[in-house]
Amino acid sequence: MASKPPVSLKDIAEAAGVSTITVSRALRGLPLVTPDTRKQITDIAHRLGYVPNQVASSLRSRKTGLIAVVMPTVAGSIFSDTVNSISNELGKAGYQIIIGESSYDIEQEQTVLEALVQRRPDGVIIAGVNHTRTSRELLSAMNVPVVEIWDMTEDPVDSLVGFSNRHAAYEFTLTLIDKGYGRFAIASGPMERLNRAQQRAEGHGEALKFKGLRSFGSIVIPHFMGMLSSGETLLKFVRDNPELDCLFCTNELIAIGATVQCRRAGIKIPDDMAIVGFGDVEAASIIDPPLTTICIHGAAMGQEAARIIRDRLAGNTEERKILDVGYDIAWRGTA
Amino acid sequence: MASKPPVSLKDIAEAAGVSTITVSRALRGLPLVTPDTRKQITDIAHRLGYVPNQVASSLRSRKTGLIAVVMPTVAGSIFSDTVNSISNELGKAGYQIIIGESSYDIEQEQTVLEALVQRRPDGVIIAGVNHTRTSRELLSAMNVPVVEIWDMTEDPVDSLVGFSNRHAAYEFTLTLIDKGYGRFAIASGPMERLNRAQQRAEGHGEALKFKGLRSFGSIVIPHFMGMLSSGETLLKFVRDNPELDCLFCTNELIAIGATVQCRRAGIKIPDDMAIVGFGDVEAASIIDPPLTTICIHGAAMGQEAARIIRDRLAGNTEERKILDVGYDIAWRGTA
DNA sequence: AACAAGAATGACATCGATGTCATTCACGGT
DNA sequence: ACCGTGAATGACATCGATGTCATTCTTGTT
Numbered sequence: 001m002a003s004k005p006p007v008s009l010k011d012i013a014e015a016a017g018v019s020t021i022t023v024s025r026a027l028r029g030l031p032l033v034t035p036d037t038r039k040q041i042t043d044i045a046h047r048l049g050y051v052p053n054q055v056a057s058s059l060r061s062r063k064t065g066l067i068a069v070v071m072p073t074v075a076g077s078i079f080s081d082t083v084n085s086i087s088n089e090l091g092k093a094g095y096q097i098i099i100g101e102s103s104y105d106i107e108q109e110q111t112v113l114e115a116l117v118q119r120r121p122d123g124v125i126i127a128g129v130n131h132t133r134t135s136r137e138l139l140s141a142m143n144v145p146v147v148e149i150w151d152m153t154e155d156p157v158d159s160l161v162g163f164s165n166r167h168a169a170y171e172f173t174l175t176l177i178d179k180g181y182g183r184f185a186i187a188s189g190p191m192e193r194l195n196r197a198q199q200r201a202e203g204h205g206e207a208l209k210f211k212g213l214r215s216f217g218s219i220v221i222p223h224f225m226g227m228l229s230s231g232e233t234l235l236k237f238v239r240d241n242p243e244l245d246c247l248f249c250t251n252e253l254i255a256i257g258a259t260v261q262c263r264r265a266g267i268k269i270p271d272d273m274a275i276v277g278f279g280d281v282e283a284a285s286i287i288d289p290p291l292t293t294i295c296i297h298g299a300a301m302g303q304e305a306a307r308i309i310r311d312r313l314a315g316n317t318e319e320r321k322i323l324d325v326g327y328d329i330a331w332r333g334t335a
Numbered sequence: 336m337a338s339k340p341p342v343s344l345k346d347i348a349e350a351a352g353v354s355t356i357t358v359s360r361a362l363r364g365l366p367l368v369t370p371d372t373r374k375q376i377t378d379i380a381h382r383l384g385y386v387p388n389q390v391a392s393s394l395r396s397r398k399t400g401l402i403a404v405v406m407p408t409v410a411g412s413i414f415s416d417t418v419n420s421i422s423n424e425l426g427k428a429g430y431q432i433i434i435g436e437s438s439y440d441i442e443q444e445q446t447v448l449e450a451l452v453q454r455r456p457d458g459v460i461i462a463g464v465n466h467t468r469t470s471r472e473l474l475s476a477m478n479v480p481v482v483e484i485w486d487m488t489e490d491p492v493d494s495l496v497g498f499s500n501r502h503a504a505y506e507f508t509l510t511l512i513d514k515g516y517g518r519f520a521i522a523s524g525p526m527e528r529l530n531r532a533q534q535r536a537e538g539h540g541e542a543l544k545f546k547g548l549r550s551f552g553s554i555v556i557p558h559f560m561g562m563l564s565s566g567e568t569l570l571k572f573v574r575d576n577p578e579l580d581c582l583f584c585t586n587e588l589i590a591i592g593a594t595v596q597c598r599r600a601g602i603k604i605p606d607d608m609a610i611v612g613f614g615d616v617e618a619a620s621i622i623d624p625p626l627t628t629i630c631i632h633g634a635a636m637g638q639e640a641a642r643i644i645r646d647r648l649a650g651n652t653e654e655r656k657i658l659d660v661g662y663d664i665a666w667r668g669t670a
Numbered sequence: 671a672a673c674a675a676g677a678a679t680g681a682c683a684t685c686g687a688t689g690t691c692a693t694t695c696a697c698g699g700t
Numbered sequence: 701a702c703c704g705t706g707a708a709t710g711a712c713a714t715c716g717a718t719g720t721c722a723t724t725c726t727t728g729t730t
Contacts, residue, residue: 006716008715008716008717009716009717009718010716010717018679018680019679019680019681020680020716020717020718021679021680021681021717021718021719022678022679022680024717024718025678025679025718028718032677032678032679033678033679034677034678034679037678037679049472049476051449051452051453051473051476052453052716052717053394053453053455053715053716053717054453054454054455054717055390055393055394055399055454055455055715055716055717056394056685056715056716056717056718057716057717057718058390058685058717059388059390059391059394059684059685059686059687059715059716059717059718060684060685060716060717060718060719061685061717061718061719062685064390074415074418074419074422075415075419077412077415080409080410080412080415083409084409084410087409087434087436096433096450096451096454097434098431098433099422099432099434101422114386115431116431117386118386118387118388118389119389119390119431120388120389120390137384138386141384141386226617227617227621228620228621256621257621260621260623263623282561282562282618283617283618283621285563286562286563286591286592286595286618286621286622287621287622287623288595288598288622288623341686343685343686343687344686344687344688345686345687353709353710354709354710354711355686355687355688355710356687356688356689356709356710356711357708357709357710359687359688360688360708360709363688367707367708367709368708368709369707369708369709372708372709387686387687388685388686388687389687390685390686390687391685391686391687391688391715392686392687392688393687393715394685394686394687394688394714394715394716394717395686395687395688395689395714395715396687396688396689396715397715
């Protein structure tokens, strides 16, 4: 293993017979150096195999080129659209993202945030609007643009790009009732303290109440272990509750699991029972029948959030935005 | 927007009436400070809302706590298992990962690598063993542990955790032939210059040749636009080639798309024609019939790679490893 | 020829932590 | 009372780049 000391600006400066600052300017493309000088310097830099040290640059210039992204999880594909579009949009502007996983827990979120903040990111994109007091303080004390996404509130930390989970679930339920469904049970994934699932459940409940209906049960998958295994649990639940005509899932993956397992068990979807999801991941449209679900604009939220960060950092605006990207209902085969 | 200058070690040192270095040691938990002093310092740090500046720390200590991870894509779920297990395994040891996307192109990979290297990561995990000359040079010049994954070679840059794509495709094809299939066509995703798909195709071809069979055609999806849309293209191909008895896909997602679209079009899988995939993503087991495929140990590779990095950085070993994690064949419903 | 104005370059301090070596201090043994 | 020893603390230089202000060098103008 070769252990030569890495090449620095100083080495290039010496080789070129100029000062380090001139090298710095030449390599950064600043318009203050003669084309000749620049050419000579870039040649030498290339020959020596120079690799700029972004750490040093970050320290001095107070710009790291990093954007912190905090999501409940990146495993499933639910948030991965969002993360991808953030990454693509910010990548264009030369930013790199660092991801933290809150695991659907605001304490964990705080821990993750505390670690990320030490790297002095130039901006933060964070899922949800419900954070610990300390997290909120941290976020504002950082003095960088912050965009909360995937939820809605009157009182964001800074900017916000999201939609109302409660409202979406409420409207969706009303429409299902109009279609003739009336004996609902609700199924949720791990009950998060970040409480988006909670809000969806509440919206659903309010719609039932508004229509004078009662709920026919509820089930929670405490530990998500994959779609098929959740589906098994839900199949058992459905068999124990044969009076149901619609299983309202607050989580897309368990809706898919339920649909697959019910079909395999011979339950006819949607004739024997309807199943609806919330989220619209790609897998929802490949199963049989394809899942009827709330389509959330994950990629759009990511892109908008990234743009806000980008514009703020480019100094184009000081404005704080609140953007509601809404949702769509994808009527497919399960309801 | 409050714009107080951030709190540094110096501020704490002044407040506590000690030197900065003592503060540094106290906060890092080094065993050189009196419990009293430490207590006092941590209290003050907490009161002032001190957030350590990892950038400065990285510059001085030459340790960034970052591990660069370079993958062809992070969008699909194919590599996301790997990335997750890397992130989890390294997270335990206090490392943070920064991801780069090569988009299945070694030139792009080099570009991404050049950007990542500037952040002086403490280690690199990179998919594939085929890189540009410059990329290889960069990797070795960095002087940090490098683990290549998802492929196999005699001559890795440093360590390697993977499996032989060619060999897997070869064996899989032989087994399919033994099962009675004999009129194969091969379907691939975007033909990568990173050439894992290429190797799979070659392994498949060699098996045919070994058995004295010819190929009945091949099709490439030039731009992957989702499973269902790829599936449409493949459905058309299948209809144009009714003599086929097995569609050998070098890419999991297009295999899923093909299966779904063929079934929806009334083609009986596997009776009319078999379809096999390569990769085993979760979606493969929820479709009907579930996909017969090569099961690649993505999570295991990630974990092993992360461990190698971790051990090397902990100074436990200097050893370079080559690890073949192999593969399994998951016989499900499509062949 | 003198000078203004701008282009090109440089000197120096600085970002915030930490590695290294030096110093102070307390305490126990003889 | 003296000294050695180790524990606790501090002074100083340093990581590698860049912001700021100063200086030199052109070039054109009157």
